[in-house]
Amino acid sequence: MVFRYKRERNYDKIVLFTGAVYPNDFFGGKEVDSYNNALNFWNQVFEMSDEEKEQFLKEIDPNGWKELAPSEKLRDIVTEHLSGCEKVLDYGCGEGWAGISLSKSGCKDVTAVDVVENAIKLAAFLGEAYGAGEGFKAECVSTDWIAEEKDASYDGIFCSNVIDVIPEEIANDIIKNIARIATQDAKIIISMNYYSKEESNPEKGIEVKNGNEVYVNGVLRMVSRSDEEWSGILGKHFNVEKIEHFSWPGETKEARRIFVLRKI
Numbered sequence: 001m002v003f004r005y006k007r008e009r010n011y012d013k014i015v016l017f018t019g020a021v022y023p024n025d026f027f028g029g030k031e032v033d034s035y036n037n038a039l040n041f042w043n044q045v046f047e048m049s050d051e052e053k054e055q056f057l058k059e060i061d062p063n064g065w066k067e068l069a070p071s072e073k074l075r076d077i078v079t080e081h082l083s084g085c086e087k088v089l090d091y092g093c094g095e096g097w098a099g100i101s102l103s104k105s106g107c108k109d110v111t112a113v114d115v116v117e118n119a120i121k122l123a124a125f126l127g128e129a130y131g132a133g134e135g136f137k138a139e140c141v142s143t144d145w146i147a148e149e150k151d152a153s154y155d156g157i158f159c160s161n162v163i164d165v166i167p168e169e170i171a172n173d174i175i176k177n178i179a180r181i182a183t184q185d186a187k188i189i190i191s192m193n194y195y196s197k198e199e200s201n202p203e204k205g206i207e208v209k210n211g212n213e214v215y216v217n218g219v220l221r222m223v224s225r226s227d228e229e230w231s232g233i234l235g236k237h238f239n240v241e242k243i244e245h246f247s248w249p250g251e252t253k254e255a256r257r258i259f260v261l262r263k264i
């Protein structure tokens with residue numbers, strides 16, 4: 001818990017580096033710089049030094065995995081729906097809190113993937129630290145990985161705060177592939193940030209482009225859509241069974257969204 005909160009507080013202090021991690025010809029070059037910036041940002045967010053890891057292991061509470069999740073309500077909904085599944089994918093896993101929680105809650109086969117290396121290094125470290133077991137696999141993958149997974153290969157899929165922090169075309173491609181790789185009766189949960197009608201505020205480093213893309217200090221941090229807008233997008237591939245709301249610690253309103261989905 002201490003670690004997560006420390007990481008979140010640091011989100012806006014990160015200095016970007018300029019290495020390209022995405023193929024330059026993706027979408028004919030369109031949006032590449034902005035997406036690379038975002039991936040560089042996430043790579044820095046999930047960096048944990050050897051000293052921090054050492055300290056973390058000294059202080060570790062064996063039940064601390066329960067507090068990796070950004071919200072108890074979100075964790076409970078995820079484990080309630082997905083821990084009974086046979087093969088679960090945590091797509092865009094970050095530090096792997098969901099996959100680790102599912103493994104610790106009894107799921108025997110969990111694959112947690114992300115496209116940035118530091119997220120996966122951290123997920124593997126935390127998985128081992130909390131004894132997630134052999135059924136928890138953390139893999140750094142390319143952005144093409146999901147398109148190459150076999151049809152109907154997961155009966156549980158979780159994807160949290162990924163498709164609303166990346167460019168629209170990439171998000172649509174991921175949504176389509178999540179539907180394709182899910183079994184017909186799969187349980188699918190996609191969670192999102194809150195909806196906010198942000199306006200540009202140069203003093204705070206906030207710039208809104210194309211009506212709903214929120215950049216903070218030049219980094220795409222959110223593509224803000226209402227529940228209805230997301231339901232329309234997700235509804236092309238899924239029945240939206242339920243939308244639950246939750247908050248992160250310190251937030252006064254439950255405005256973050258959990259879409260509980262079934263493949264059409």
Ligand SMILES: C[S@@+](CC[C@H](N)C(=O)[O-])C[C@H]1O[C@@H](n2cnc3c(N)ncnc32)[C@H](O)[C@@H]1O
Pocket residue numbers: 039042043091092093094095096113114115116119143159160161162165166170
């Ligand atoms: C806001 S973080 C969310 C992490 C985690 N799911 C959570 O809920 O804490 C967004 C994550 O999406 C990952 N990401 C961005 N583009 C992706 C893609 N095309 N495929 C998979 N993951 C991606 C980033 O690397 C980052 O780890």
